[in-house]
Amino acid sequence: MMTSAESAPRADVDLHAHTTASDGTATPEQFVAAALAAGLSAVAVTDHDTVDGVGPVTEAAAGTGLRIVPGVELSAHDADGREVHLLGLHLSAPHVIAGSLARAREDREMRATQMVARLNSEGIAITADDVREAAAGAAIGRPHIARVLVARGIVKTMQEAFDRWLGAGKPAYVEKPRLPVDDAIAMVHAAGGLAVYAHPGEAGTRERVGAFAAAGLDGLEVRHPSHSAAEIKRLRGLARDLGLVPSGGSDWHGAAAGPRALGSMRVTADWLALHDQAVANRAAGRAGPPLA
Numbered sequence: 001m002m003t004s005a006e007s008a009p010r011a012d013v014d015l016h017a018h019t020t021a022s023d024g025t026a027t028p029e030q031f032v033a034a035a036l037a038a039g040l041s042a043v044a045v046t047d048h049d050t051v052d053g054v055g056p057v058t059e060a061a062a063g064t065g066l067r068i069v070p071g072v073e074l075s076a077h078d079a080d081g082r083e084v085h086l087l088g089l090h091l092s093a094p095h096v097i098a099g100s101l102a103r104a105r106e107d108r109e110m111r112a113t114q115m116v117a118r119l120n121s122e123g124i125a126i127t128a129d130d131v132r133e134a135a136a137g138a139a140i141g142r143p144h145i146a147r148v149l150v151a152r153g154i155v156k157t158m159q160e161a162f163d164r165w166l167g168a169g170k171p172a173y174v175e176k177p178r179l180p181v182d183d184a185i186a187m188v189h190a191a192g193g194l195a196v197y198a199h200p201g202e203a204g205t206r207e208r209v210g211a212f213a214a215a216g217l218d219g220l221e222v223r224h225p226s227h228s229a230a231e232i233k234r235l236r237g238l239a240r241d242l243g244l245v246p247s248g249g250s251d252w253h254g255a256a257a258g259p260r261a262l263g264s265m266r267v268t269a270d271w272l273a274l275h276d277q278a279v280a281n282r283a284a285g286r287a288g289p290p291l292a
Contacts, residue, residue: 011269012040012041012268013067014042014249014262014263015043015046015087015248016198017045017262018073019056021052021139022047022048028053034252035061041067044068044070045057046249047072048073048075050105052138054068070094072094072097072101074087074088078212082203083176084184085197086197087221088187091188112144115142115172116131119149119165124149131148142166145166182215182216192283193279194218194278195216197212197220197221198251199226201227204220206241209238213242219247220239220245222235223247223248225259225264246274250264
């Protein structure tokens with residue numbers, strides 16, 4: 001008898017993508033159009049610290065056959081103070097964490113204001129209102145500041161903005177308020193979702209991922225544009241060893257082509273079937289996802 005993973009269609013999915021609700025450039029309608037053009041059968045909406053994009057994208061996808069996976073991306077910190085990005089996928093009750101997400105967005109705006117002040121002290125004349133205008137109501141992030149710097153001709157590219165001013169250790173950088181990984185995982189579970197360690201790369205050691213798994217982590221983002229072929233192979237084995245669901249996505253923010261284009265990671269639907277089984281297991285109070 002075939003398992004649900006073995007019988008699942010092989011159409012690609014993308015389980016990490018952003019809209020204009022945070023720092024992506026695609027509106028809900030553009031998001032859906034891009035997913036359909038990429039031939040995806042399902043796509044996750046994982047905006048930073050907000051689920052405001054989920055409803056509009058779901059509405060835009062109505063009648064298209066495209067499955068929308070409700071999600072969020074949280075910034076957390078481990079016990080050593082190192083930043084960890086956590087995806088919450090398959091959120092069935094996002095309203096439960098709405099208050100926490102609203103506070104996170106307030107923290108983002110405060111951080112942006114502080115970064116603007118540091119830029120001002122370096123002789124760069126932009127304002128917090130400029131950044132809010134660039135965000136257009138979305139959850140504010142460093143990319144919005146970078147866009148202002150590009151628009152004003154202060155830097156030529158978004159990457160230059162980070163390399164010169166906004167990246168960790170650069171003159172305008174301000175550290176994020178710290179959300180412990182355990183609390184971030186608990187938030188995702190409270191919303192009915194699966195907690196997935198996003199783009200771990202070399203930092204995703206067995207010891208570190210094992211500690212997160214002990215705290216309730218459900219999955220590991222194996223396929224990501226920042227991962228080498230060797231890292232993908234290692235992380236896939238680690239997920240299998242630790243009983244975590246494998247996940248993957250482009251971390252799309254609107255690129256039309258290249259390694260971060262929507263669907264570029266070629267994640268097949270059998271991984272999504274494993275997610276679905278893990279969600280069912282958690283709802284039934286059973287520990288552990290199925291293994292591929």
